[in-house]
Amino acid sequence: MKLLNVLLVLVALAVFSGCGKRETRVDVAIREQILLYGNKSEPQDLDPHVVQGTGEHQIISALLEGLVAEDPKTLDPVPGLAERWEISPDGKVYTFHIRATAKWSNGDAVTADDFVKSYRRILTPSLGSLYSYMLHPLKNAKAISEGKITDSTQLGARAVDARTLELTLECPTSYLLNSMASHYTWWAVHMPTVEKHGDPYKPGNKWTRPENYVGNGPFILTEWVPNSVIRVRKNTNYWDAANVRLNGIDFLPIESVDSEERSFRAGQLHRTEELPNGKIDAYRKDNPKLLRIDDFLGNYYYRVNVGHAALKDKRVRHALSQALDRQAIVDTVTRGGQRPAFAFTPPNTVGYTSRAQLKFDVEGAKKLLADAGYPGGKGLPPVEIHYNTSENHRAIAEAIQQMWKKNLGVDATLRNEEWKVYLDTQTATNYMVSRAGWIGDYPDPNTFLETFLSYSGNNRTGFANPEYDRLVNAAACANDPKARYELFQQAEALLLDELPLLPIYFYTRVYLLHPSVQNWFANYQDHHPFKYVYLEATAK
Amino acid sequence: MPDVAEIDAAEPGASLWRDAWLRLRKNRLAVFGGVALIIITLFCLVGPWLSRYTYEEQDFAQYAKPPSALHWFGTDKLGRDQMTRIMHGGRISLGVGICATLVSLTIGVLYGALAGFLGGKTDAAMMRIVDILYALPFTVFVILLMVVFGRNIVLLFVAIGAVEWLTMARIVRGQVQSLRKQEFIEAALSLGLSQRRIILRHMIPNVLGPVAVYTTLTIPAVMLLEAFLSFLGLGVQPPMSSWGTMIKDGAELMEEFPWLLMIPAAFFSLTLFSLNFLGDGLRDALDVRTSKD
Numbered sequence: 016m017k018l019l020n021v022l023l024v025l026v027a028l029a030v031f032s033g034c035g036k037r038e039t040r041v042d043v044a045i046r047e048q049i050l051l052y053g054n055k056s057e058p059q060d061l062d063p064h065v066v067q068g069t070g071e072h073q074i075i076s077a078l079l080e081g082l083v084a085e086d087p088k089t090l091d092p093v094p095g096l097a098e099r100w101e102i103s104p105d106g107k108v109y110t111f112h113i114r115a116t117a118k119w120s121n122g123d124a125v126t127a128d129d130f131v132k133s134y135r136r137i138l139t140p141s142l143g144s145l146y147s148y149m150l151h152p153l154k155n156a157k158a159i160s161e162g163k164i165t166d167s168t169q170l171g172a173r174a175v176d177a178r179t180l181e182l183t184l185e186c187p188t189s190y191l192l193n194s195m196a197s198h199y200t201w202w203a204v205h206m207p208t209v210e211k212h213g214d215p216y217k218p219g220n221k222w223t224r225p226e227n228y229v230g231n232g233p234f235i236l237t238e239w240v241p242n243s244v245i246r247v248r249k250n251t252n253y254w255d256a257a258n259v260r261l262n263g264i265d266f267l268p269i270e271s272v273d274s275e276e277r278s279f280r281a282g283q284l285h286r287t288e289e290l291p292n293g294k295i296d297a298y299r300k301d302n303p304k305l306l307r308i309d310d311f312l313g314n315y316y317y318r319v320n321v322g323h324a325a326l327k328d329k330r331v332r333h334a335l336s337q338a339l340d341r342q343a344i345v346d347t348v349t350r351g352g353q354r355p356a357f358a359f360t361p362p363n364t365v366g367y368t369s370r371a372q373l374k375f376d377v378e379g380a381k382k383l384l385a386d387a388g389y390p391g392g393k394g395l396p397p398v399e400i401h402y403n404t405s406e407n408h409r410a411i412a413e414a415i416q417q418m419w420k421k422n423l424g425v426d427a428t429l430r431n432e433e434w435k436v437y438l439d440t441q442t443a444t445n446y447m448v449s450r451a452g453w454i455g456d457y458p459d460p461n462t463f464l465e466t467f468l469s470y471s472g473n474n475r476t477g478f479a480n481p482e483y484d485r486l487v488n489a490a491a492c493a494n495d496p497k498a499r500y501e502l503f504q505q506a507e508a509l510l511l512d513e514l515p516l517l518p519i520y521f522y523t524r525v526y527l528l529h530p531s532v533q534n535w536f537a538n539y540q541d542h543h544p545f546k547y548v549y550l551e552a553t554a555k
Numbered sequence: 556m557p558d559v560a561e562i563d564a565a566e567p568g569a570s571l572w573r574d575a576w577l578r579l580r581k582n583r584l585a586v587f588g589g590v591a592l593i594i595i596t597l598f599c600l601v602g603p604w605l606s607r608y609t610y611e612e613q614d615f616a617q618y619a620k621p622p623s624a625l626h627w628f629g630t631d632k633l634g635r636d637q638m639t640r641i642m643h644g645g646r647i648s649l650g651v652g653i654c655a656t657l658v659s660l661t662i663g664v665l666y667g668a669l670a671g672f673l674g675g676k677t678d679a680a681m682m683r684i685v686d687i688l689y690a691l692p693f694t695v696f697v698i699l700l701m702v703v704f705g706r707n708i709v710l711l712f713v714a715i716g717a718v719e720w721l722t723m724a725r726i727v728r729g730q731v732q733s734l735r736k737q738e739f740i741e742a743a744l745s746l747g748l749s750q751r752r753i754i755l756r757h758m759i760p761n762v763l764g765p766v767a768v769y770t771t772l773t774i775p776a777v778m779l780l781e782a783f784l785s786f787l788g789l790g791v792q793p794p795m796s797s798w799g800t801m802i803k804d805g806a807e808l809m810e811e812f813p814w815l816l817m818i819p820a821a822f823f824s825l826t827l828f829s830l831n832f833l834g835d836g837l838r839d840a841l842d843v844r845t846s847k848d
Contacts, residue, residue, distance in 0.1 A: 293807060293808040294810070294811065296811060297810065347615040347618050348633070410632060413613075413794050414613065414633055416794060417611060417613045417794065428792060429792055429793050
């Protein structure tokens with residue numbers, strides 16, 4: 016068997032070495048208008064109500080569309096399956112009018128009822144959707160998802176007629192349209208199909224198999240080979256099919272950053288998910304046309320366990336923060352054009368920039384530490400930095416370890432854990448300082464600030480402040496944008512004063528993109544609506 | 556191969572060890588290996604005292620600089636002096652290599668010799684235990700040890716040694732089984748020597764050849780294991796590093812910063828070669844059968 020393989024390879028080599036310039040997979044795909052998309056990891060599933068990752072988002076956004084879609088450049092909400100919508104003056108009732116031409120891939124018309132049933136489905140506790148909280152702005156949605164209301168017809172979603180959907184909210188939610196456009200939890204599934212292939216209210220339904228999948232987006236799922244490829248091809252029943260230029264997309268799950276980069280170089284991919292840090296400089300120098308560095312709506316930070324005896328005093332936390340030379344970290348260690356983070360919400364998130372800012376001040380840090388009773392770091396136990404196993408995280412932790420030692424005299428140790436163990440440790444708040452990253456789910460400060468609510472599952476620091484909860488919840492319901500941002504300002508100032516986190520830098524997306532890919536615009540959510548994308552052969 | 560007749564003529568009636576030493580000295584490669592090992596060891600032990608850098612000191616202005624007068628071996632991605640890091644890494648790598656190998660050597664040789672010599676049911680039982688230990692997944696075993704005893708570099712030595720002796724025991728057992736049938740053992744038995752004396756005086760010196768070779772192969776294997784465990788977060792913790800972790804990090808950056816891979820790899824291979832040459836030389840030198848022909 017092994018011998019046979021070797022022989023096959025030899026024969027293949029002999030055949031291919033004959034032709035001088037072999038067409039790469041990318042060249043063939045350009046002719047066929049098939050986008051070859053490196054997508055990092057195998058998706059959990061393709062059910063928009065079950066999954067939670069960003070890789071899944073990319074695939075699902077090809078298969079399904081929301082009532083509202085995203086503008087490819089600005090990501091502003093534009094009409095999707097709904098041709099228009101009205102908002103009541105008090106901002107609490109949204110009425111969507113679905114297009115007459117909106118169809119599922121099996122030919123059925125898309126109805127308002129599809130959305131009502133889908134929203135009830137995702138909020139059903141037995142489905143266990145981790146992202147159901149995205150729908151909490153809807154009236155009674157929180158109570159239903161927590162099982163406090165069992166009658167799901169009380170949900171603030173109603174089909175007025177076949178093509179008119181009325182959403183009633185708990186309180187005015189100014190980011191609702193953005194959230195509906197960018198997040199798959201708001202997209203509908205074809206309930207008759209879901210019901211046919213298993214219990215629609217339990218995970219593990221078989222409707223997402225390629226032979227069963229029914230979608231309403233620009234593409235349909237045609238093939239899914241686990242750990243190898245997911246192929247989607249043009250959906251002729253899509254309402255705007257005439258304007259879809261790609262014939263299909265192949266999503267290729269490649270876990271290793273290094274092998275993904277090699278595949279790209281070998282002409283196997285149009286787009287990679289990432290680029291190894293060490294290779295950024297080389298691409299910048301030799302192949303700047305292939306390298307993409309886009310600002311990204313995310314924050315790389317360290318969680319601080321505020322319940323830990325040594326870190327209980329906020330002066331210690333501020334000292335640790337002020338001793339960090341964030342500029343040096345992004346310039347020397349990460350090198351991907353990241354911006355140093357002195358607040359939690361990325362600057363200019365839809366016009367919001369935190370007034371409160373942290374600073375880099377070694378002398379101030381020393382003084383704070385001395386005031387807290389640890390002059391020159393004496394008496395403070397070694398700070399353990401906990402991170403998930405990765406070269407990039409380790410390099411940052413090593414740099415920070417050295418900064419604390421040099422600037423404060425504080426010793427730090429490193430502890431790395433494999434992803435799932437790392438998550439458990441964090442959830443149990445069984446650490447001192449732990450690496451984290453938060454990527455905004457929709458462009459609004461709320462997606463950042465709500466993670467530090469005392470009851471949020473993404474808090475994991477032991478930080479609980481009733482005033483903070485009050486401010487963020489009040490902001491969520493404020494109808495006047497100015498007053499709303501003012502509440503966020505106060506909340507963030509409070510957060511940065513209590514400091515249960517050490518922000519380090521704001522993410523950028525660093526990846527490789529083949530020059531043949533057109534209509535691909537840099538934006539801070541890394542969303543590139545596929546219906547606009549096309550490929551064009553470029554002169555070599 | 557040394558000229559047996561000449562040695563016999565020059566040193567009549569010399570002891571086993573003296574013979575071996577003389578033959579070893581004649582073997583140029585083995586001498587080279589030994590000298591190289593001593594130099595590398597001294598470099599790692601004494602070097603850090605003489606270096607003007609520390610292994611953890613970062614200088615961001617010196618981001619990944621190639622070898623220069625200031626940094627002879629260049630600097631890494633955090634601006635740390637690579638020469639100093641290699642010295643410190645060598646202490647860990649050589650330390651783990653030697654300690655773990657000694658542990659495995661002691662347990663493996665005694666266990667294997669005993670099983671092979673006693674034979675029968677005792678042998679079967681002892682070897683089945685080895686089989687069972689073989690089946691134990693190494694990583695799981697080490698993680699268990701770490702959970703019970705905490706993170707500790709000494710523990711790492713012991714853990715690796717405690718696993719590496721299995722193959723050694725099998726090799727020694729096989730050798731001893733074949734020796735046992737030979738006349739000189741029969742003679743020793745009929746003279747009424749104690750089992751202990753036969754094993755220690757007659758069996759073990761006779762299996763030294765294969766043992767020496769296997770030992771020199773174990774040391775590099777152990778060094779690699781240590782690198783693997785460190786990567787999982789179970790071995791050396793940053794900012795400390797070993798040669799294994801330096802090579803692993805360097806391999807990812809070899810296109811941009813080749814010296815980060817080449818220099819630690821050169822040290823690693825040189826050590827490995829030296830050990831192999833020395834091992835080869837030792838096997839020839841200690842092979843009693845060639846000397847007493």
